[in-house]
Amino acid sequence: MQSNEITMTILLLIFFPIILALLIKFKILGYIIYLLPYILRAFSRAKSSNTSYSRQNIDISGIEEAYEILGLTMDATDDEIDHAYKELIRKNHPDLGGSEYIAKKINAAREYIIKNQGTKGR
Numbered sequence: 373m374q375s376n377e378i379t380m381t382i383l384l385l386i387f388f389p390i391i392l393a394l395l396i397k398f399k400i401l402g403y404i405i406y407l408l409p410y411i412l413r414a415f416s417r418a419k420s421s422n423t424s425y426s427r428q429n430i431d432i433s434g435i436e437e438a439y440e441i442l443g444l445t446m447d448a449t450d451d452e453i454d455h456a457y458k459e460l461i462r463k464n465h466p467d468l469g470g471s472e473y474i475a476k477k478i479n480a481a482r483e484y485i486i487k488n489q490g491t492k493g494r
Contacts, residue, residue, distance in 0.1 A: 431480070432481055435488055438488075439485065442460065442478070442481055460478045
């Protein structure tokens with residue numbers, strides 16, 4: 373195994389300067405270095421845009437928890453759900469100094485109620 377490592381090291385030491393010289397000769401290295409921040413930013417955006425509430429570990433374990441997050445009882449009407457949601461999100465919105473996690477939890481709770489209760493008018 374050591375001979376394989378030595379061989380790979382020798383090949384790397386021989387070919388790395390040649391590849392580097394070719395990249396410099398054809399000005400490809402400069403373009404790669406120039407574009408690297410944009411490429412990395414695109415990868416990070418793609419990674420973050422693929423997330424949703426459930427993928428960010430903001431799971432609602434049950435309908436009771438969803439109602440509890442909104443501060444409601446199980447017999448709440450659609451108007452009460454909307455009013456409670458709007459009040460909580462107004463108080464906890466990240467743009468107004470609130471916590472992003474709490475805002476996501478509130479959104480996830482409302483979505484859970486809407487999807488699992490089949491509330492009227494939605």
